[in-house]
Amino acid sequence: AQKVTQAQTEISVVEKEDVTLDCVYETRDTTYYLFWYKQPPSGELVFLIRRNSFDEQNEISGRYSWNFQKSTSSFNFTITASQVVDSAVYFCALSEAHGQAGTALIFGKGTTLSVSS
Amino acid sequence: EADIYQTPRYLVIGTGKKITLECSQTMGHDKMYWYQQDPGMELHLIHYSYGVNSTEKGDLSSESTVSRIRTEHFPLTLESARPSHTSQYLCASSWTNTGELFFGEGSRLTVL
Numbered sequence: 001a002q003k004v005t006q007a008q009t010e011i012s013v014v015e016k017e018d019v020t021l022d023c024v025y026e027t028r029d030t031t032y033y034l035f036w037y038k039q040p041p042s043g044e045l046v047f048l049i050r051r052n053s054f055d056e057q058n059e060i061s062g063r064y065s066w067n068f069q070k071s072t073s074s075f076n077f078t079i080t081a082s083q084v085v086d087s088a089v090y091f092c093a094l095s096e097a098h099g100q101a102g103t104a105l106i107f108g109k110g111t112t113l114s115v116s117s
Numbered sequence: 118e119a120d121i122y123q124t125p126r127y128l129v130i131g132t133g134k135k136i137t138l139e140c141s142q143t144m145g146h147d148k149m150y151w152y153q154q155d156p157g158m159e160l161h162l163i164h165y166s167y168g169v170n171s172t173e174k175g176d177l178s179s180e181s182t183v184s185r186i187r188t189e190h191f192p193l194t195l196e197s198a199r200p201s202h203t204s205q206y207l208c209a210s211s212w213t214n215t216g217e218l219f220f221g222e223g224s225r226l227t228v229l
Contacts, residue, residue, distance in 0.1 A: 033215045035218075042222070043205065044222045045207065045209075045218075052215075089157070095215045096215075104150055104162050105162070106162070107159050108159060110157075110158070112157065
């Protein structure tokens with residue numbers, strides 16, 4: 001069965017600090033997809049990234065970067081030079097390909113990031 | 118920006134009432150989902166649909182029901198609301214099961 005673990009429940013940093021959010025996943029499928037979503041205080045979930053299991057290249061988008069390591073089943077998310085607007089709950093999620101059908105996203109419990117000025 | 122809408126955004130009702138949470142999307146997505154989320158907690162899949170006249174229960178057991186008569190519309194109904202149903206309900210849609218989910222703003226339900 002698929003499972004996503006975000007061991008860090010809450011993280012507090014001061015502006016301009018770098019912060020890494022951890023995500024460890026479990027799946028029996030060889031083809032799967034990993035996601036990160038951001039949920040600001042307004043409540044709406046915002047898509048950040050989707051990565052398939054065959055693409056282990058790390059990705060950088062502005063201050064955001066993602067480190068995907070199949071060997072450790074991890075898909076960690078780093079925010080460089082954090083800002084107050086980064087304060088939110090961040091969710092890691094997984095879906096399995098299951099051939100053509102695919103499975104709905106399973107989410108981790110989320111990590112609450114608080115950035116103070 | 119995603120074109121998926123949920124109404125009402127906030128609802129406070131008494132025990133025993135019947136309620137329907139509306140969800141509509143204008144993107145033509147076949148796949149639609151309902152997630153339940155308690156404050157500060159993870160999202161749990163309660164219902165999903167892969168197309169018109171297709172509905173399935175998710176991982177979390179729920180007393181709610183859904184219907185999918187039109188592609189763009191995926192309402193969730195509680196026949197008799199109870200305080201244990203107090204939660205946020207998030208609707209989402211996507212092109213495929215493994216693609217990006219587009220979420221609505223959520224419906225926060227409080228049952229007194």
